[in-house]
Amino acid sequence: MGTGRKGAGLKAIRAKISKSINVGSWIMVADNSGAKIVKVVNIRNYHGVKDRQPKCGIGDTIFVVVKKGSPDTVHKKFPAVVVRQRKEYRRHDGTRVSFEDNACAIVKDIDKYEPQGTIIRGPIAREISIRFPNITKIASKIV
Numbered sequence: 001m002g003t004g005r006k007g008a009g010l011k012a013i014r015a016k017i018s019k020s021i022n023v024g025s026w027i028m029v030a031d032n033s034g035a036k037i038v039k040v041v042n043i044r045n046y047h048g049v050k051d052r053q054p055k056c057g058i059g060d061t062i063f064v065v066v067k068k069g070s071p072d073t074v075h076k077k078f079p080a081v082v083v084r085q086r087k088e089y090r091r092h093d094g095t096r097v098s099f100e101d102n103a104c105a106i107v108k109d110i111d112k113y114e115p116q117g118t119i120i121r122g123p124i125a126r127e128i129s130i131r132f133p134n135i136t137k138i139a140s141k142i143v
Contacts, residue, residue, distance in 0.1 A: 020059075
């Protein structure tokens with residue numbers, strides 16, 4: 001835990017996550033925080049190659065700007081965690097998982113990952129339940 005690296009306290013994801021959500025993508029919000037549709041503006045801890053489009057997948061922490069939702073959240077920037085992606089990814093046991101849409105859950109604190117909403121609509125990935133237990137507490141279904 002005391003390595004000094006950002007995100008060093010997070011558990012590893014035991015899956016080969018194919019990154020399919022670009023910076024600039026509009027994605028759905030899975031919780032009831034007041035936001036409906038958000039735009040991805042930044043990906044936390046992304047270290048890429050020059051001129052390469054930054055991408056993220058399930059379990060990545062992103063920063064989003066609310067495009068549609070309640071008036072007190074529109075045009076504001078929030079941290080979020082990607083909980084569903086449409087592109088299929090491969091789990092360690094060989095199964096392949098894909099969801100119907102791309103979705104995220106907005107969090108209050110970037111270090112503790114406390115969700116801003118009180119319930120998550122729709123399923124979330126099992127990889128989220130291992131890495132972010134606070135988000136799992138409000139989830140309705142884990143796949």
